[in-house]
Amino acid sequence: MYPTRPRSALRTAVVWEVVRAALEQRAAELDQPVLDVLDTGGGTGNFAVPVARLGHRVTVVDPSPDALFALERRAAEAGVTDLVRAVQGDTQTLPEVITPATVDAVLCHGVLEVVDDPAEALGNLTGTLRKGGLVSLLAANRNGAVLARALAGHFNEARAVLDAPDGRWGAHDPMPRRFSVEELGDLARAAGLRVDAVHGVRVFADLVPGVLVDTEPGAMEALLKLEQAAAEQPAFHAVATQLHLLAALV
Template sequence: MTVSGFDTRPDLFQQRPLERLRYTVTEANLLRHLDPSPQRVLDVAGGNGVEAVRLARLGHEVTVLDPAGAMLHRAIETAESHDVADRLHVVQAGALDAPELFRPHDFDLVLCHNLLHFVDDPGEVLSAVIAPLRPGGLLSVLGPNSDFEPVHAAVRELDPDRALDTLSGARPAPVGALVALLAGLGVEEVVRYGVRCVSDLLPSLSDDPGFLADLERLEVAMADRMPQLLTARFFHLVARR
């Protein structure tokens, strides 16, 4: 897909450090399981296509599904600027439309990142997005970890009262509930990772490249370590259908 008339070259790797860490660690977790040969990927609610373009740069064929046309326009722009427009496709629709838009077995990998905490029925959405996933294919689910909030309030904000409030207030569905939903849908072999185990707790984040490179290596190493992954900023589930 092509769109003409763009004068700037968006850079995937010029996000703010915390954003870049989220993308980098999530990708590192996923690559532990993903076949390196070209895979067919569906990025549900993929927005501006940053994750899609990163995967396309590795040789995978990626379809971004999102209801926001402006975001899809940005995804195409980014793909063109990184010479992967031939491997990135966009479809303007919602997650629940996936079973009607795609055939069973159309994809080897489905990404469902930062979506489930916005919907009323996570099970309905998960059922829809795995419909075009082939048996043996991978599902990647990323979302905010509710167990991070009290730690952040106490350690970073120095506010134990707020930490207590977060323990008793409304919280997103616990990770265990999502794992149970996945099992009911026939998606098992779930591996849990943490994304940004410590970075959000630092009093400040230096922009020194050497420091950021060391922090990135630390975060990747911690992603599968207990107990650090349990209180990471984001949970990351990688499962096989």
């Protein structure tokens, strides 16, 4: 099952399926059915609770007390309270709240765009991992934003995204930072990670009019399958809204 309601699953299905399969494979490799998973910036548990429902122990580190309160309520509703731990903090405080080399997998979704220093953040994340541990990185795609601004008729903003070091289209851009595939991969490798797979996320979901998905019979399921089929093809990485890297600590 997907970790969110069907309409929202258009934006999360690709990453969820990759994470679920990677955790299953890692558990089999270790001959260890229960993994220790860290979800940094995990908020209300969009991924943490479904991962816990797979039977794994999940620690969510997030700076928002309101989000962590919602996480605990969501975990209780799902019956996985004993597998989910909420910790207030961020990537800078990880060394203080997570014992080094005790984690089997890290989820870092939508975090590198907003931290002050992405390299430092990744370094702190990898410090929590056991050797061979998994990292799921999800970040905003610079080139996807170029396409989105151009299709919206904002051509100067599209050009700005293309040229700006941080991938922003201007002072009013709500996204603090975006990455190209190469930039995200370089960050991961510099942190001691081996990049095993790259996926384009939301290749079509943000471009297709919502009315088509909501009203056409079978359209949502067909679009989900299309997203999954295109995700691993490099030709579509450039136009995806987000980039997903699956990596491991070497």
